[in-house]
Amino acid sequence: MYQTSKIVISPRVRKSPYFDSTMKYGASAFTIYNHMYMPIVYKGPEKDYENLLNGVQLWDVGVERQVEIKGPDASKLAQYITPRDINKCNVGQAMYAPLLDFEGGFINDPVMLKLAEDHFWFSLSDSDALLWVQGVASGEGFDAEILEPDVSPLQIQGPKSTELMSKVFGKWIEELAFYKFKEVNHDGIPMIIARMGYSRERCYEIFLQDGSKGNELWEMLWDAGKDLNISPGTPNQIFRLEAGILSFGADMHRDNNPLEVGLDWMIDLEQKDDFIGKEALENIKQNGIEKKLMGAEIAGPKMEFFNEENLDVSVNGQVVGAMMSAVFSPRFEKNICYIILNVEHAAVGKSVDIQTPDGMLKAELVDLPWIKERA
Structure with a gap:
């Protein structure tokens, strides 16, 4: 089971404009992200996941500075x-x-x-x-x-998110294309509304441009969503793994490059402009990657923990990589995880061993993601 401990609130760590609302609606665990308090649990990881599947959620992601x-x-x-x-x-x-x-x-x-x-x-x-x-x-x-503006994102997630957003902001929301945004001033609250978010569910992101209006915006959306099974939520670990979404600091680090974690599609080496890392990426592409990120399904009973650190992955007793993030997926009824390992062992169907706090577990490598389509 994931460990939690009390966090002392102090001026050293910033609150988001939605902090009071997250407390009011039952945030039960926080982490520190970008020097800010970030709610990560309300009712529990699986209950929060279930609520997201069946309605609409408000996610305080003001930590996205x-x-x-x-x-x-x-x-x-x-x-x-x-x-x-x-x-x-x-x-x-x-x-x-x-x-x-x-x-x-x-x-x-x-x-x-x-x-x-x-x-x-x-x-x-x-x-x-x-x-x-x-x-x-x-x-x-x-x-x-280069500066940090007064901007605080709030995500609206779930199958009823479009219904909620159009109810509050108008029918134009239904025509907003993926990864497009529009600047809006609604009831004196300045914001940018974007059609994007940290899941494969239907989602939107509001970039609030006045930090003093955070709780007002939250309550406006909450009141409008009472008949849509609205609940508070957070970037859900289960959902993101099912969707193949990576988390910087958990699944990839400074010593990882885009080619080895499946993000080669976003590198444009043919463009005329120079960019930081271009020469290094050209060399990596020419010589080939040494490591590769893959999905894996872990055998055995349901895991009751989120891993607190990366765990060794071995083949025939030799450490060949690390497990990054892992969860139990209620949707697929499987323990699923990300693994980065030496490329010579990165083959679909290959069996590997993971050293967990509960002992050695078998896992089978699979392609990513588990959820193929976006809602």
């Missing part, structure tokens, strides 16, 4: 820090745009929003990427302003 880049060289800087070709991204569109170091390893894996030709947000996962981008801009002489 933004790096704002604007100014004359904003577009050049944004292109330099990601391997994605951002010329393919239109104003009003978002794209997954990881940040890499000069060795091709992950610094962060944010979603980029293009607000104007010279104005971008990078919605961060868990690392101090703001300082890194400021350092790159200063060191390379880019004429751009």
Whole structure:
């Protein structure tokens, strides 16, 4: 079972604008993410999962702090820090745009929003990427302003999310395309509404642009969702593994590159512009990867734990990799996990051993993801 312990609230760690609402509606466990409190459990991982399947949830993801880049060289800087070709991204569109170091390893894996030709947000996962981008801009002489704006994301997740969002904001929500967004001022609350989120369920993300309005926005959505089986939720570990969604810091680290974790599709080595890590990625592509991330199904009874650390994976008694994240999937009635292992052992159907706190368990490697389609 996952371990929890009390967290002392202090000024050293920031609250999101939705913090009071998460407490009011029963948040029972928190973690620290980007120097902020992040709720991770309400009723329990499986109950929260069940609620997400059957209604609509509000997720406090205010921990997705933004790096704002604007100014004359904003577009050049944004292109330099990601391997994605951002010329393919239109104003009003978002794209997954990881940040890499000069060795091709992950610094962060944010979603980029293009607000104007010279104005971008990078919605961060868990690392101090703001300082890194400021350092790159200063060191390379880019004429751009890099700061953290007053922006706090809130995700609306689940099969009834479109019904809730159109009820509150209007029927235009139903026409909003995936990874597109629109700026809105609703009842005096400024926000950007995007059709995206951290699952394969129907989902939206509201980027609140006034932190003083967080609880007001939450209550507005909550009241409108009372007849839609609304509940509070969090980025669900079970859902993300089923969907093949990776978590930076849990499933991939600074010593991992996009090619070995299945994100080669987002690297554009043919683009004319240079970017950090380009030469390293060209060499990796030419020489081949040494490790590969795969799914695995673990034999035995239902697991009653989330792993607290990466666990050794072995073949014939020799350690060949590590298990990253693992859960029991109620949907598939299987223990499922991610494994990164030496590429020579990365074959579908191969049997491996995982050293768990409860002893050695057998697992079989499978392709990702378990859920193939997006709702």
